Amino acid sequence: MEEHLSLLIHRSDIEQTVSRIAHQISEDYEGRQLLVVGILKGAFIFMADLIRQISIPIEVDFVTVSSYGSGTSSSRRIRLMQDMTMPVKDKDVLIIEDIVDSGYTLNYVIQHAKDIGARSVAVCALASKPSRRETPVEVSYLGFTVPDKFIVGYGLDFDNKFRYLPDIYALESGDE
Numbered sequence: 001m002e003e004h005l006s007l008l009i010h011r012s013d014i015e016q017t018v019s020r021i022a023h024q025i026s027e028d029y030e031g032r033q034l035l036v037v038g039i040l041k042g043a044f045i046f047m048a049d050l051i052r053q054i055s056i057p058i059e060v061d062f063v064t065v066s067s068y069g070s071g072t073s074s075s076r077r078i079r080l081m082q083d084m085t086m087p088v089k090d091k092d093v094l095i096i097e098d099i100v101d102s103g104y105t106l107n108y109v110i111q112h113a114k115d116i117g118a119r120s121v122a123v124c125a126l127a128s129k130p131s132r133r134e135t136p137v138e139v140s141y142l143g144f145t146v147p148d149k150f151i152v153g154y155g156l157d158f159d160n161k162f163r164y165l166p167d168i169y170a171l172e173s174g175d176e
């Protein structure tokens with residue numbers, strides 16, 4: 001399959017959006033014990049940019065989750081490949097995700113953070129495809145609403161390709 005990329009979100013829009021969200025988070029969590037938890041691998045670039053603009057003290061951790069199978073449609077069976085390493089009990093947890101698609105991944109991670117004793121759990125996502133949702137998820141901080149297209153770049157991959165691109169692209173396959 002031949003892959004074509006078409007530019008969807010330019011890096012300057014990403015930069016502005018990341019600043020906006022970081023300021024909002026800094027305001028909302030002022031005086032609280034915020035633990036920012038990134039979902040690997042997709043969220044790593046977004047999270048790196050975001051936390052450098054947050055102006056309150058935070059702690060940082062990661063989880064790695066995987067859904068079975070590869071390709072462009074996510075499976076419902078989520079597996080925790082690597083857990084957080086910091087104590088979560090009584091902290092305010094903010095989960096950072098690259099993109100919300102069906103919603104299963106985030107619901108799994110939200111439930112997990114609650115199960116291990118988080119005081120509160122909220123979600124910050126770079127992008128969301130609401131038309132693909134199969135289970136509801138509350139996203140407190142959202143960067144971009146995107147159409148039902150597979151997107152890559154700025155951390156997002158297709159079969160582990162394209163994560164390093166500084167802008168966000170829609171992936172169009174050659175036979176479309």
Ligand code: IMP
Nearest residue numbers: 074100101102103104105150151156157
């Ligand atoms: P969900 O569990 O269906 O919400 O899937 C979320 C996960 O699927 C994200 O963390 C991404 O890793 C992946 N994903 C969903 N849509 C896209 C996309 O358009 N580009 C890249 N990854 C995606």
Ligand code: MG
Nearest residue numbers: 040041042098
């Ligand atoms: Mg992901």
